[in-house]
Amino acid sequence: MTAVPPALDLAGLDDLFTADELAIRDSVRELCRRRIDPYVADWFERGEVDDIRGLARELGSLGLLGMHLQGYGCAGTSCVDYGLACLELEASDSGVRSLVSVQGSLAMYAIWRFGSEEHKQHWLPQMAAGEAIGCFGLTEPDHGSDPGSMRTRARRDGADWVLTGRKMWITNGSIADVAVVWAQTDEGIRGFVVPTSADGFSAPLIKHKMSLRASVTSELVLDEVRLPADAMLPEVRGLKGPLSCLSEARYGIVWGSLGAARSSLASALTYSIEREQFGKPIAGFQLTQQKLAEMYLEYSKGLLLAVHLGRRKDAGTVTPEQISLGKLNNIRAALEICRTARTILGANGISLEFPVIRHMNNLESVLTYEGTVEMHTLVIGQALTGLPAFR
The missing domain is CATH 1.10.540.10 (Acyl-CoA dehydrogenase/oxidase, N-terminal domain)
Structure with a gap:
């Protein structure tokens, strides 16, 4: 950094x-x-x-x-x-x-x-304490933005539950000790606490990624995983359970994306002062200063929004729609900051000797996970108009 x-x-x-x-x-x-x-x-x-x-x-x-x-x-x-x-x-x-x-x-x-x-x-x-690692199984190979259509199924067998299905793009999956897995049941969508040592559970590592490479990403395979009755999360039923968890994670992205942006902006600023072309630092040229000023404006506005949402969350007044607003704005701004920083570094911008291309590649994933641009746009649109447009 x-x-x-x-x-x-x-x-x-x-x-x-x-x-x-x-x-x-x-x-x-x-x-x-x-x-x-x-x-x-x-x-x-x-x-x-x-x-x-x-x-x-x-x-x-x-x-x-x-x-x-x-x-x-x-x-x-x-x-x-x-x-x-x-x-x-x-x-x-x-x-x-x-x-x-x-x-x-x-x-x-x-x-x-x-x-x-x-x-x-x-x-x-x-x-x-970090002695046990967890993962969260919601997204499936064929169902990302529409988790209500998940195919993973939990059926009762006597006093037990038996889980069958697949989850995809699961961070921490291959190293996890416990997985929180969401599945269809006869009584609606329910969550289950699944020890990864259970028979029938496996988590193949997803390879060939060009983003989030310093992160473990896996598939979860549940092949007739038998769990006791008390493995089910007792205090929630339906999509409100996993969606409320996603809102918690999206809040972290509101802030986290700004870290990638700040690191890229700092790298571009330092580089522009040290790099000379045509007899002076490239920071002394108007077009470079315009890029730096606009990047800083977007970073500052994003941080103001993050602080506002954080204070509201601490006060218990933040809404899911407000979290969507923050996630949509800040990740798009951060990605554009990284792309602009890359142009200031020129060819050096694609080198891992600098953090910019790494952040830029990573943010392409962050742009999609915990809700795509399209889904957050529609969440905000519904909040503004009162009319759902998801289907």
């Missing part, structure tokens, strides 16, 4: 945060500087993260896993604290932020919000 030039607080946005919030931000930034930044370009190039379980334990030791949840070994920080952590993690790499988001905002949140007390006591302390 490129160091953050002081000029990137031109708008004075650090004034929006308390001393405690800035201390958390700085502690995450230091962890990233020490533990991730020296190695992440190599991880991305090889498509493999060295000692990912050790990294999870270090993230857990800093309280970053499920950090905005209360009790059960979780840090219980504010949503703004969590947002700042996501920003710093994604300034290192989207894949690392995805590890934390899926662990805390999807798998842990589902258990924390909808699980039995036994589920919580057994899994959450281990997951908060």
Whole structure:
């Protein structure tokens, strides 16, 4: 990750945060500087993260896993604290932020919000410490934006449940100890806590990715996986369960995408001052300054929106539509910042010696997951007009 030039607080946005919030931000930034930044370009190039379980334990030791949840070994920080952590993690790499988001905002949140007390006591302390890794099985090979049409099925067999189906594009799947899996039942869509050691469960690694290469992405295969009756999440039925989890994860993206944007902007700014053409730094040319100014404007506006949504979330007043607004705006702005930064670096912009092409490739995935541009556009459209246009 490129160091953050002081000029990137031109708008004075650090004034929006308390001393405690800035201390958390700085502690995450230091962890990233020490533990991730020296190695992440190599991880991305090889498509493999060295000692990912050790990294999870270090993230857990800093309280970053499920950090905005209360009790059960979780840090219980504010949503703004969590947002700042996501920003710093994604300034290192989207894949690392995805590890934390899926662990805390999807798998842990589902258990924390909808699980039995036994589920919580057994899994959450281990997951908060990074001793157990979780994944979240919702998306299927043929059903992404339309999860209500999922084919994964859970049927009763005596006192047990038997799960059959496939899930796709599952972060952490191949290294997970527990999977939260959503399935059709005779009583509607229900969630299940599935130990990955269960007979019939497998998680083949998805290879040949050109994005999120410093992240584990897998398929989940459930072949007559037999679970006890108490494996079902008791406190939710229907799509509101998985969709509420997705809203938690989208909130992290609102902040995290800005980390990738800031890293790319910082890299472009530093490069433009150091790179000379036609006898002077390219930062001294009007077209370069226009690019830098416009990138900074979009980054600043995105951060203002993230802080606003974070304060609303801490106050309990944020709505799913507002989270969609933040996700749609900030990921599109971040991707455009990365693309513009790439042009400033010229040919060097495609080299992994700089973070820009890595962030740009990663954000192509972030643009799609946790809701595509099209779906968030329609969520906002329905909120504005009162008319659903999904079908």
